[in-house]
Amino acid sequence: MRPFVYARPATLPEAVALLAAHGPDARILAGGTDLIIRLRDGSLAPAVVVDLKRIPELRAAIGEIGGRVTISAGTVMTDIAADSLVRRHFPALAEAAAVVGSVQIRNRATLAGNVCNASPAADTAPALLVYDAGIVAEGPGGSRHIRVDDFFVRSGVTTLARGELVRAIVLPLPTRRMGAVHVRRTRRRGHDLASVTLCCAVDDAGVTRIAYGSVGPRPVLRIDESGLLADPGASDAAKGALLEAMFAAASPSPRSMRASPEYRLAMLRVLGKRALATAIERLAKGE
Amino acid sequence: MRESHRIAFNVNGRRRSLDVAAHHTLLDVIRDDLELTGTKECCLVGECGACTVIVDGRVVDACLVLAVEADGAEITTVEGLAVDGDLAALQAAFLDTGAVQCGFCTPGQLIAAHALLAENPHPTIAEIQEGLAGNLCRCGCYGQITEAVRAVAGEIAP
Numbered sequence: 001m002r003p004f005v006y007a008r009p010a011t012l013p014e015a016v017a018l019l020a021a022h023g024p025d026a027r028i029l030a031g032g033t034d035l036i037i038r039l040r041d042g043s044l045a046p047a048v049v050v051d052l053k054r055i056p057e058l059r060a061a062i063g064e065i066g067g068r069v070t071i072s073a074g075t076v077m078t079d080i081a082a083d084s085l086v087r088r089h090f091p092a093l094a095e096a097a098a099v100v101g102s103v104q105i106r107n108r109a110t111l112a113g114n115v116c117n118a119s120p121a122a123d124t125a126p127a128l129l130v131y132d133a134g135i136v137a138e139g140p141g142g143s144r145h146i147r148v149d150d151f152f153v154r155s156g157v158t159t160l161a162r163g164e165l166v167r168a169i170v171l172p173l174p175t176r177r178m179g180a181v182h183v184r185r186t187r188r189r190g191h192d193l194a195s196v197t198l199c200c201a202v203d204d205a206g207v208t209r210i211a212y213g214s215v216g217p218r219p220v221l222r223i224d225e226s227g228l229l230a231d232p233g234a235s236d237a238a239k240g241a242l243l244e245a246m247f248a249a250a251s252p253s254p255r256s257m258r259a260s261p262e263y264r265l266a267m268l269r270v271l272g273k274r275a276l277a278t279a280i281e282r283l284a285k286g287e
Numbered sequence: 288m289r290e291s292h293r294i295a296f297n298v299n300g301r302r303r304s305l306d307v308a309a310h311h312t313l314l315d316v317i318r319d320d321l322e323l324t325g326t327k328e329c330c331l332v333g334e335c336g337a338c339t340v341i342v343d344g345r346v347v348d349a350c351l352v353l354a355v356e357a358d359g360a361e362i363t364t365v366e367g368l369a370v371d372g373d374l375a376a377l378q379a380a381f382l383d384t385g386a387v388q389c390g391f392c393t394p395g396q397l398i399a400a401h402a403l404l405a406e407n408p409h410p411t412i413a414e415i416q417e418g419l420a421g422n423l424c425r426c427g428c429y430g431q432i433t434e435a436v437r438a439v440a441g442e443i444a445p
Binding site: 001002003004005006008029032033036037039040049051053078101102103104105107108190191 | 290292308309310311312331332333334336339345346347348350351352353355356399402403416417418420421422
């Protein structure tokens with residue numbers, strides 16, 4: 001690993017000032033499960049590594065205020081998967097957090113890091129899109145709220161500006177009853193990156209939201225407001241045609257090692273249908 | 288801001304204080320500075336679990352933690368499992384069931400299993416498999432490792 005300067009700011013303004021001063025020469029260290037790999041393989045060689053873990057406002061915390069659940073930037077996957085608020089209101093996010101990496105990885109990897117790395121395969125991204133999460137960014141100009149759908153650009157690139165960091169992720173409490181599920185396809189059972197990762201939610205007004213990742217440069221959200229997908233009386237042919245249209249944004253890379261584009265597109269359809277059936281079932285059962 | 292940092296932490300109950308380079312990992316420092324070579328270096332990308340240690344009650348891959356981040360932490364390595372020079376029950380069970388073949392993954396497996404049992408004293412087979420999914424064994428001793436963990440959990444006679 002190439003030497004760098006390690007900075008451990010004690011306050012948010014100090015962290016923002018460091019990031020603003022160094023721009024692309026600074027990298028944020030949260031859980032480090034991606035960063036340290038890239039520091040070691042030389043694909044990143046920042047002058048400064050900014051460790052955010054001693055900033056009080058970013059310390060691991062999940063709380064409900066004003067109709068929203070806020071997950072602070074330092075919160076790791078283990079805590080999210082086990083949290084009662086998340087499990088009750090956003091079960092598909094808890095499911096996604098529970099399948100990221102291994103226990104060792106989940107004990108370190110943060111939700112904020114997962115979104116900031118903007119990996120197309122990020123398992124939490126589809127759930128965050130389905131639940132219409134927001135990103136609270138803190139920067140030189142103060143704080144701003146970014147809808148998660150406006151946050152992802154492509155692998156490794158987000159709409160965060162120079163000097164900005166993620167302070168928290170916020171999830172509005174669902175206003176309707178909802179059935180939701182996260183599903184994924186991996187090469188092997190256990191610890192692996194997803195070849196397809198997908199979240200589906202159906203609410204009691206008949207709206208179906210499907211988000212999918214690892215099949216293109218960024219995760220994609222599609223919404224069926226017509227009620228067709230959630231309608232038990234609708235024909236399979238009609239549902240199939242609509243799902244086809246919703247999956248039209250998938251464009252898997254032929255260069256990825258994990259799975260061929262043909263396989264990913266085939267599995268996207270299989271997972272999409274299964275997830276839709278599970279979401280409808282969960283809505284009916286009130287899970 | 289300095290290239291070298293003074294840190295202090297407890298390792299296996301013993302207070303250690305030392306200077307570490309910012310770009311050295313916790314794994315580097317445990318093996319090279321503290322000379323606790325039970326913790327193994329292997330994949331260096333967080334997939335194999337050979338470098339698993341417990342930091343503040345939770346298992347992590349020491350290859351993915353900077354040493355300077357561990358300042359102030361409570362750390363347990365495989366050397367910390369034995370009690371007064373006697374093997375811990377889990378270690379004895381690994382030997383009894385044949386869970387130790389080449390032995391390279393064993394320290395990481397033991398630490399991961401130890402942390403699993405501390406949190407969940409009576410895990411199901413599925414919970415053991417999930418709890419140890421971050422620890423690979425190229426000898427393929429998964430069955431024996433699961434059996435050893437179950438033996439200590441009192442599910443079957445050791």
